[in-house]
Amino acid sequence: MAxxxxxxxxxxxxxxxxxxxxxxxxxxxxxxxxxxxxxxLLIVFNEYLDANDRFILSKGHSAGALYIALWSIGRLDEQDLKLFHKDGTLLAGHPPARGIADIPFATGSLGHGLSLAAGTALAFRLKGSDAKVVCLTSDGEWQEGSTWEALIFARHQNLSNLTVLIDHNNLQGFGSTTDVASMSPLWDKLKGFDIDTQIVDGHDADAIRSALAADHTGLRIIVLRTVKGHGVSFMENRMDSHYLPLTEDKFRHAIAELALESSPQ
Known part of the structure; x- marks a missing residue:
């Protein structure tokens, strides 16, 4: 890989x-x-994955971020993005089952993605392939028993070609992860499986790069400590950012904030 x-x-x-x-x-x-x-996702697709690797988005309601990551590497174009969530589009609200080569599975019913990723990683190993698999889960879906079953399988098989990312933003559909079904801190439970577990700032590009580049001998998990609505002040750590679209006024406010962030200081 270059x-x-x-x-x-x-x-x-x-x-x-x-x-x-x-x-x-x-x-x-x-x-x-x-x-x-x-x-x-931007760092994973632009800097980490090779052509034969696979990425599986378990938290399928973040399909928009996946589409933007694919756009950033030229796999999707502007016309594709303009059809997002429209009738007949390939860019549905959750990753589609077919039509986009970089998306191997339809996901979004939480708790299924890690099983798919573990099976894919084992298949690569059985075929003698050195391809890697990356799976992004939410923190809320670790309340799903199927996610833990997948973890047990992946750990038992010692899938060193599988990296699990956890978007740990502390909020889910009906409140905070602490209020809904607390397992805080989640990473202590994960470490109990004797898994290489790193905890990093999920908005620090260098920290994410270092975690992905670190040597490891088996299955690994990278917990990304993130902020829901990151980068837009009125959306950060807000429950309504899980559901509500932007009004025109709020959209313009958000774009103005981002423009200031990218302006020379």
Whole structure:
């Protein structure tokens, strides 16, 4: 693999801006969880994955962030993004079952993605392939028993070609993860499986890069400590950012904030 070009801060802000534009144009919510995951997805697709690797988005309601990451590497174009969430589009509200080569499975019913990723990683190993698998889960879906079953399988098989990312933004559909079904701190439970577990700032590009580049001998988990609605002040850590689309006034406010972030100081 050739040494990848590292994303700049301005490129990340540009992608964040394009995500907001896409959601606003389509009148679609679920923006908060897209913004918490976007930084990591951009680095994974631009700097980490090789051509034969696979990425599986278990938290399928953050499909917008996945589409923007694919746009950032030229797999999707502007016309594709304009059809987001429209009738007949490939860019549905959750990853589609077919039509986009970089998306191997339809996901979104939480708790299924890690099983799919573990099976894919084992298949690669059985075929003698050195391809990697990356799976992004939400923190809320670790309340699903199927996620723990997948973890037990992956740990038993010692799938060193599987990296699990957890978007740990502390909010889910009906409140905080602490209020709904607390397992805080989640990473202590994960470490009990004797798994290489790293905890990093999910909005620090260098921290994400270092975690992905670190040597490991088996299955690994990277907990991304993130902020729901990251980068837009009135959406950060807000429950309504899980559901509500942007009004025109709020969209313009958000875009103005991002423009200031990318302006020379």
């Amino acid at each position: 040494t990848p070009k590292l994303l700049t801060a301005d490129e990340i802000v540009r992608a964040r801006t394009r995500l907001l534009q896409m959601h606003f144009d389509s009148g679609v919510g679920h923006i908060g969880g897209n913004l918490s995951a976007l930084d990591a």
